[in-house]
């Protein structure tokens with residue numbers, strides 16, 4: 001029997017080995033489904049074949065359904081039918097799972113009669129992260145195989161689990177130490193002639209319905225915005241209440257309904273935008289990154305220590321430096337405390353903690369940089385200090401090492417110009433807390449060499465970040481748009497809104513935290529000092545700081561905090577203070593609706609996003625969205641500001657911005673040319689080629 005281009009087939013001593021062969025991640029597109037269905041049909045009647053092993057070529061067993069087919073016309077067999085066909089084959093089918101089996105890939109595995117996993121296997125149903133549910137029988141087969149409660153958690157967490165966690169759940173029958181295919185082949189042989197264990201027929205593992213209902217209630221309370229989570233709950237309940245085939249039909253209908261929900265469209269768009277961000281325009285294909293085995297971080301403050309921990313977490317030796325012993329000691333102590341909290345919480349073993357701490361060293365002065373492949377500067381946000389650090393690094397660092405600055409706002413080209421090697425310099429803008437936040441803005445300077453950029457992108461992935469390339473401008477993409485939003489917060493407060501109203505409107509929109517509570521968390525004095533340095537006035541925020549209200553650190557900011565507490569409480573003193581500032585500035589106060597608050601905070605950001613695209617600071621609308629989703633808490637199910645713009649309609653946004661500009665006299669609010677173009681052409685995604 002010949003191989004198809006999408007699978008490979010070999011038959012040895014009565015065992016057929018079918019392998020998915022659709023690089024890079026073996027998605028189950030139409031051609032693969034046809035190849036598997038046709039081959040299994042033939043093998044079912046082939047007298048020399050007694051059992052079948054289903055494996056895969058490459059590092060990933062199977063990434064599931066081909067998401068690019070979603071919402072488009074596709075051809076039979078559909079995935080549920082392909083898997084249902086396993087049930088009419090009366091020869092054992094055993095899955096040999098090496099690498100990730102996700103979504104439809106795991107559902108394929110659930111349709112088999114037994115499952116053998118390799119040590120590196122990861123199994124999961126991430127569909128909810130795309131706003132859909134497992135739509136190829138997973139909602140019915142999984143509860144029957146491992147029980148309703150663990151099945152519900154696997155589906156609604158969306159996170160894959162490793163082979164050793166899958167074994168006690170009964171999700172796999174064995175974990176092979178060596179050759180997974182050989183172990184699965186041996187297992188298949190042992191099943192020949194024995195009754196087949198079809199997942200659809202299992203009745204003894206689903207567990208009590210009361211336990212499921214209790215788990216369902218807590219899951220629903222945790223995830224109010226994602227309709228896919230509620231759908232998973234309904235479908236697992238159906239596993240108790242409906243016959244298997246009726247429940248499958250219900251699952252299919254539910255899947256198709258969710259597919260057309262804007263929230264799922266947003267999540268799928270975000271999935272591809274994140275992957276597209278990895279492809280850097282203008283970076284020649286195959287540009288080899290520079291070696292990266294030893295790092296130095298200059299500055300042992302909040303960011304420096306967090307960044308150093310990222311390296312230690314990734315197994316890369318790192319030295320963090322500062323100007324005196326005490327600063328170094330404090331920095332290392334902070335890293336140790338953070339790891340101790342993780343150990344206490346159970347998310348890190350003591351051994352892993354010790355291994356990380358062993359990779360993390362502290363030194364006074366910058367001499368350690370001489371040995372480094374990459375140096376990341378995280379000293380005070382002042383140009384003169386940063387330039388002095390880079391000039392010294394230029395003297396001591398070996399040729400070819402990558403020199404990066406973690407500046408939030410400053411001009412990377414001016415920093416690079418302090419060295420004689422601007423081609424080796426770029427920005428690596430981490431977000432606080434650096435050891436937690438996934439976003440990494442990679443700031444490409446005017447002279448940054450292609451292989452330095454390639455190194456930064458690879459380093460970002462090694463540090464488990466989402467790296468996005470941006471250009472040089474004040475605040476790059478994220479902070480530049482944030483500044484526009486902050487200006488609107490100020491304006492809204494002055495015109496009549498209160499901090500609690502602004503935060504309530506924006507959390508209802510989907511952010512976990514409002515801008516006022518966020519300001520309190522970061523410390524209002526930080527922005528105050530930065531504004532004073534450049535002569536910018538923010539009447540309300542300035543007045544709060546002048547009254548000693550710096551945020552959580554002083555117990556008072558936009559809100560009031562109990563001693564040691566982090567919960568914001570409305571403070572009447574703030575309402576009085578703001579009213580007094582409005583009066584002083586002769587701004588009449590009025591009631592401002594939640595809808596107006598959301599529009600005034602998001603539309604100017606979208607406008608700034610359009611300018612950022614015009615200036616080519618970001619290459620694609622998707623890159624801006626990836627930044628806001630991963631660095632600033634934009635709700636994932638709203639896809640990011642530029643995706644949101646397409647949903648709301650650029651024409652409406654442009655019109656509202658025009659009104660806002662007229663009302664406020666702030667000409668920067670006039671819609672950017674690209675926003676006008678998007679309004680005429682129906683959206684940003686189409687305009688600039690982001691894949692929705």
Ligand code: 3HC
Pocket residue numbers: 024025027060062063064065066067068079100102103104105107126127130133134135136138272275276
């Ligand atoms: N459909 C279409 N394309 C996919 C895909 C999928 N399910 N999964 C990955 N790809 C593409 C990526 O877009 C990327 O394309 P590019 O090279 O053009 O940018 C390429 O495959 C490689 O992907 P990654 O860069 O993500 O590769 P990694 O090796 O870093 O990660 C992975 C591999 C962990 C499998 C990761 O790709 C992943 O998480 N994929 C999605 C898994 C998923 O969500 N599956 C559920 C799909 S929905 C489903 O199955 C519905 C069913 O219930 C009916």
Ligand code: NAI
Pocket residue numbers: 298299300301302303304321322323327377378379380381382385389406407408409429430431432
């Ligand atoms: P920080 O004040 O906590 O730490 C700065 C550290 O640099 C201090 O320990 C200081 O002693 C040290 N330092 C100063 N001059 C030095 C020199 N010449 N050599 C060695 N060490 C020196 O500041 P933070 O918050 O860590 O910020 C550092 C940089 O990161 C700044 O550029 C900031 O804009 C940027 N950043 C800050 C974020 C935040 O949320 N705090 C987020 C992203 C970037």
